[in-house]
Amino acid sequence: MHLILFLLFAGFCLAGAINLLLQTHPINSALSLIVVMTSLAVLYLLLGAEFLAAAQIIVYSGAIMVLFVFVVMLLNAGREERTLGSRAARIVGLPAVVALLAVLATLILHIQGLGGAAISQGITTTEDLSRVLFHELLLPFEVTSVLILIAILGAVALARHGNGERPAAK
Amino acid sequence: MSFLHQEVPLAWYLLLSAALFSLGVVGFLLKRNLITVFMSIELMLNGVNLSFVTFAHQWHMHFLNTQSGPGADAVKGQIFVFFVMMVAAAEAAVGLAIIIAVFRARATLAVDRIDLMKL
Amino acid sequence: MQVSFLQFFLWSLLKVIVVTVVLLMAVAYTVLLERKLVGRIQNRWGPSRVGPFGLLQPLVDGAKNFLKEDLIPASVYKPLYLLAPLISLACALISIAVIPFGEPSAGPRHLDLFEISNVNIGLLVILGITSIGVYGIALAGWSSNNKYSLLGSLRSSAQLISYELALGLSLVGVVLRAGSLNLRVIVEQQAEKGIATWNIFGGLQFIAFFIYLMAAYAETNRAPFDLPEAESELTGGYHTEYSSMKFAMFFMAEYANMITVGCVATLLFLGGWTSPWGNLLGPVENNLVNALLSVFWFVAKVFCFLFLYVWVRGTLPRFRYDQLMNFGWRYLMPLAILNIVGTSLWLAYR
Numbered sequence: 043m044h045l046i047l048f049l050l051f052a053g054f055c056l057a058g059a060i061n062l063l064l065q066t067h068p069i070n071s072a073l074s075l076i077v078v079m080t081s082l083a084v085l086y087l088l089l090g091a092e093f094l095a096a097a098q099i100i101v102y103s104g105a106i107m108v109l110f111v112f113v114v115m116l117l118n119a120g121r122e123e124r125t126l127g128s129r130a131a132r133i134v135g136l137p138a139v140v141a142l143l144a145v146l147a148t149l150i151l152h153i154q155g156l157g158g159a160a161i162s163q164g165i166t167t168t169e170d171l172s173r174v175l176f177h178e179l180l181l182p183f184e185v186t187s188v189l190i191l192i193a194i195l196g197a198v199a200l201a202r203h204g205n206g207e208r209p210a211a212k
Numbered sequence: 213m214s215f216l217h218q219e220v221p222l223a224w225y226l227l228l229s230a231a232l233f234s235l236g237v238v239g240f241l242l243k244r245n246l247i248t249v250f251m252s253i254e255l256m257l258n259g260v261n262l263s264f265v266t267f268a269h270q271w272h273m274h275f276l277n278t279q280s281g282p283g284a285d286a287v288k289g290q291i292f293v294f295f296v297m298m299v300a301a302a303e304a305a306v307g308l309a310i311i312i313a314v315f316r317a318r319a320t321l322a323v324d325r326i327d328l329m330k331l
Numbered sequence: 332m333q334v335s336f337l338q339f340f341l342w343s344l345l346k347v348i349v350v351t352v353v354l355l356m357a358v359a360y361t362v363l364l365e366r367k368l369v370g371r372i373q374n375r376w377g378p379s380r381v382g383p384f385g386l387l388q389p390l391v392d393g394a395k396n397f398l399k400e401d402l403i404p405a406s407v408y409k410p411l412y413l414l415a416p417l418i419s420l421a422c423a424l425i426s427i428a429v430i431p432f433g434e435p436s437a438g439p440r441h442l443d444l445f446e447i448s449n450v451n452i453g454l455l456v457i458l459g460i461t462s463i464g465v466y467g468i469a470l471a472g473w474s475s476n477n478k479y480s481l482l483g484s485l486r487s488s489a490q491l492i493s494y495e496l497a498l499g500l501s502l503v504g505v506v507l508r509a510g511s512l513n514l515r516v517i518v519e520q521q522a523e524k525g526i527a528t529w530n531i532f533g534g535l536q537f538i539a540f541f542i543y544l545m546a547a548y549a550e551t552n553r554a555p556f557d558l559p560e561a562e563s564e565l566t567g568g569y570h571t572e573y574s575s576m577k578f579a580m581f582f583m584a585e586y587a588n589m590i591t592v593g594c595v596a597t598l599l600f601l602g603g604w605t606s607p608w609g610n611l612l613g614p615v616e617n618n619l620v621n622a623l624l625s626v627f628w629f630v631a632k633v634f635c636f637l638f639l640y641v642w643v644r645g646t647l648p649r650f651r652y653d654q655l656m657n658f659g660w661r662y663l664m665p666l667a668i669l670n671i672v673g674t675s676l677w678l679a680y681r
Binding site for chain 1: 455458460463465472481489512
C-alpha cells in the first residue's frame with residue numbers, strides 16, 4: 043500500500059517538476075509547482091509528519107502559490123521568450139548539476155543503516171511537535187515571527203514605492 | 213495482507229528529494245522568466261524539505277526501536293522544515309514585491325533584459 | 332473485533348457515496364431554502380409552482396442546467412477554463428470527508444457510521460482544502476480572458492487571502508481550549524454541561540464566533556461581501572463567461588461551501604452533534620434513537636446557521652471594496668489576535 047502510494051505521488055512530483063521546466067507560460071509552471079507541492083504533502087503524510095503535511099498545503103499550496111498566481115494574473119505575464127540565456131550557465135551549470143545529482147545519488151545509495159517507511163509507522167503528533175517547538179526552540183520561533191513582520195513591512199514598502207507619483211491610489 | 217505492510221526504503225525518498233533539487237537548479241539556470249526562476253527556487257526548497265522529513269522519520273523510528281537518546285531530536289527535522297516554510301513565505305512576499313517593482317520600472321519579466329543593478 | 336482491509340475499504344466506499352449524494356441533495360435544497368426565505372423577506376412567495384410548496388424546483392433547475400447549450404467562448408484559454416469549475420466543486424465537496432455529523436462508533440463493529448474519516452488534524456485539513464479552493468476562482472477569471480472576469484477573480488483572490496487569516500486566527504481560541512485539532516475531541520469537550528459549555532457561551536468564544544461569521548461570509552463570497560460577483564458593476568464576476576453545467580458547478584460549489592462553513596461553525600462553536608443539555612441528562616437506552624438524535628441535533632444546528640446566512644443576505648446591502656479590505660485588516664485581524672491573547676490568559680489563570 044505504502045509502495046503504491048509512494049510510487050504514485052513520487053511520479054506526480056517528478057512529472058510536475060519536469061512540466062514546470064517544459065511549460066513556457068508562467069501560469070502553467072505555477073500549476074505544475076502546485077501539483078509538486080501537494081504531492082509532497084502526501085509524501086510527508088506517508089512519512090508520518092501529519093502537521094507538516096497540513097502546513098505544506100496551507101502555507102505552500104494555499105498561500106505562497108496563490109501569491110504567485112496572483113502576481114502572474116496581475117502583471118498579465120505572457121509566454122516566455124525563448125532565448126539562449128547565459129553561456130556560462132549552459133556550459134558550466136548543466137554538467138555541474140548532473141555531477142551533483144550523480145554524487146548525491148551515489149552517496150544516498152551508500153548510506154548504511156537507513157531504514158524503511160511503512161504505513162502507519164512512526165507518526166509524529168502535533169503535540170510532540172509543539173512541545174519541542176515551544177520549549178526548546180522558543181527563541182528561534184519568536185525570531186521567525188520578527189522576520190515575517192520585517193518581510194511584511196518590506197513588501198509593503200517595495201510595493202508602494204512605484205506609486206510615489208499617485209499617493210491617492212492604495 | 214503483505215502489500216499493506218510493505219516497506220519503502222528511505223533511500224528512495226532521498227533520491228526523489230535529490231532529483232527535485234536538481235530539477236530546481238536546472239530550472240533556475242534555463243528558465244528566462246523572472247517568476248518561473250523564482251518558482252524554481254521554491255522547488256529547490258521543497259526538495260530539501262523532503263530530505264529533512266525523511267531523516268526525521270529515520271530518527272523517529274530509531275528512537276522508537278531503541279528508546280535511547282532524547283526523544284526531542286526525533287522531531288527536530290520536522291521543526292526545521294516548519295522554519296523553512298516560514299522563511300519561504302517571507303521570501304515569497306518580498307520577492308514578489310520586488311518582481312512587481314521591477315515590472316513597473318522595465319515593463320518586462322525576461323531576465324535577459326533586466327541586467328542593470330538599478331531600476 | 333478487527334476489521335480486515337477489504338471490509339474497511341468497502342465500508343468507506345459506501346460512506347463516501349452516501350455522504351456525497353446527501354450533500355448534493357442538501358446543496359440543491361439549500362438553494363431552494365434561500366430562494367424561499369429571501370422571497371418571504373422581500374414580501375413575495377419565492378418558487379411555488381413546481382411540486383407542493385415548490386419542493387421539486389431544485390430538480391427542475393438541475394435538469395434545465397443540463398439541457399442548456401454549453402458555450403465555450405472562442406478566446407478563452409481552454410485547459411484552465413475547463414479545469415477551474417472542477418477545482419472549485421471538488422474542493423467544496425472534499426472537506427465534508429473529515430466532518431463528523433453524529434456520535435462516534437455508531438456503526439457495526441464500532442466502525443464510524445457518521446464520519447468518513449476521523450483525522451487527528453481534521454481542522455487543518457478543512458483549512459487546507461478551503462485554501463486550495465481559491466484556485467478555482469482565480470483560474471476561472473484569468474482563463475476567461477474577459478475584463479469583468481479578471482477583475483472579479485482578482486478581487487476574490489485578494490478577499491479570500493485576506494479573510495483566511497482572520498478565519499484561521501479566530502479558530503485558534505477554540506483549539507487552545509480543546510488542546511486538539513481533532514474535530515471529535517473539540518466537540519466532546521463541549522458536551523459536558525450542554526449549552527453552558529458550548530464554546531460560543533461557556534467557552535467565552537463569542538468574539539471568535541463573530542469573527543468567524545464575518546470571515547465565513549467573505550470566504551464563501553456571500554452577501555454582504557459578495558464583491559467578486561457584484562452584478563451591478565461586474566455583470567457576473569469570475570463566472571461571467573461560464574454557462575450550463577460549468578456555471579452550475581460554480582453555483583453548487585458556493586452552496587457546498589456554505590454548508591461546510593455551517594458544519595464547521597456547528598462543530599467548533601455550537602457543540603456539534605450533542606444536544607443542548609449535553610451530558611446532563613443521560614443518553615437514551617436505545618442505541619438507534621441515540622444515533623438518530625445526534626444526527627438530528629447536528630442537522631438542526633447547521634440549518635439554523637444557513638438560515639442566519641440567508642437572513643443576513645436579505646437584510647444587509649453590499650459593502651464597497653475598500654470598506655471590505657479595511658474591515659478585514661484593520662478590525663477583524665486585531666480583534667482575532669486580541670481574542671487569542673485573552674483566551675490564553677483566561678486559560679492560564681483560570
